[in-house]
Amino acid sequence: MQVQVVDYQSPNAPEQFVKSLRETGFGVLTNHPIKQEIVESIYTNWYNFFMSDEKESFAYDPKTQDGYFAPEISETAKGHTKKDIKEYYHVYPWGRIPQSLKDEIMAYYQLASDLAAELLDWVEKYSPTDVAAKYSEALSNMIKDTPNTLLRVLHYPPLNGDEEPGAIRAAAHEDINLLTILPAANEPGLQVKLKDGTWSDVPCDFGNLIINIGDMLQEASSGYFPSTSHRVINPTGKASSKSRISLPLFLHPRDEVILSERHTQRSYLDERLKELGVM
Numbered sequence: 001m002q003v004q005v006v007d008y009q010s011p012n013a014p015e016q017f018v019k020s021l022r023e024t025g026f027g028v029l030t031n032h033p034i035k036q037e038i039v040e041s042i043y044t045n046w047y048n049f050f051m052s053d054e055k056e057s058f059a060y061d062p063k064t065q066d067g068y069f070a071p072e073i074s075e076t077a078k079g080h081t082k083k084d085i086k087e088y089y090h091v092y093p094w095g096r097i098p099q100s101l102k103d104e105i106m107a108y109y110q111l112a113s114d115l116a117a118e119l120l121d122w123v124e125k126y127s128p129t130d131v132a133a134k135y136s137e138a139l140s141n142m143i144k145d146t147p148n149t150l151l152r153v154l155h156y157p158p159l160n161g162d163e164e165p166g167a168i169r170a171a172a173h174e175d176i177n178l179l180t181i182l183p184a185a186n187e188p189g190l191q192v193k194l195k196d197g198t199w200s201d202v203p204c205d206f207g208n209l210i211i212n213i214g215d216m217l218q219e220a221s222s223g224y225f226p227s228t229s230h231r232v233i234n235p236t237g238k239a240s241s242k243s244r245i246s247l248p249l250f251l252h253p254r255d256e257v258i259l260s261e262r263h264t265q266r267s268y269l270d271e272r273l274k275e276l277g278v279m
């Protein structure tokens with residue numbers, strides 16, 4: 001099955017959407033409540049931030065993980081040796097945020113978090129009874145008042161030809177969190193790995209909202225909902241000279257939320273950050 005594009009306003013949207021998540025780890029929504037204007041404005045304003053020297057005064061703090069991650073310290077995906085070709089900024093409500101960008105990005109953070117709670121209710125409603133019985137609390141409750149949800153503003157710079165051979169914008173990886181909410185980026189490149197092992201472009205019409213499952217939902221659902229590998233491939237031709245901006249919101253439960261017999265959100269997250277080499 002390919003990733004389904006679902007009209008958020010259609011009566012059977014919840015069922016269709018959850019089916020796509022179950023089959024592919026991804027679902028795409030159109031006609032959803034997040035206005036394209038705010039997404040576009042964020043892309044423009046943060047592009048300007050990444051082009052400025054101001055970013056250097058927000059260098060990330062390894063203890064708290066908020067702030068600016070320069071290309072030199074950017075992630076190496078689990079199981080890979082080459083760093084991704086990207087720089088990014090981690091926005092947390094309690095973290096450092098450039099003053100001029102704060103109101104807008106926090107408005108988006110709230111909007112997307114509210115929508116995410118609704119989507120988690122959809123997931124719960126269409127979880128089989130035996131799977132839902134193992135959720136330690138309602139999925140949408142797991143993110144209630146959480147300080148851990150992370151909004152990452154990503155900038156993939158234009159390629160200039162001196163990239164390390166084999167490095168790509170984002171090497172194949174799975175997300176760590178419960179669910180990821182991602183407005184379509186301003187340029188294509190996002191691909192998902194299908195069950196048969198082939199890579200497929202995620203429908204990326206500007207205005208689409210892409211949602212995918214992370215490892216924590218896979219853990220909490222005993223594998224019923226798959227955390228699927230995805231990647232961002234390098235552009236070719238004229239597109240190589242363009243920046244790509246994207247804006248994933250990674251939904252994380254509160255620290256103490258029990259995901260499974262093995263893990264709370266905190267024990268799971270710490271394990272993964274160490275593997276990524278950023279902690």
Ligand SMILES: O=C(O)CCC(=O)C(=O)O
Pocket residue numbers: 152154170175182185190230231232246247248
């Ligand atoms: O930039 C994108 O489209 C996806 C980014 C992503 O998968 C991630 O940061 O985890």
Ligand SMILES: [Fe+2]
Pocket residue numbers: 173174175230
């Ligand atoms: Fe990802």
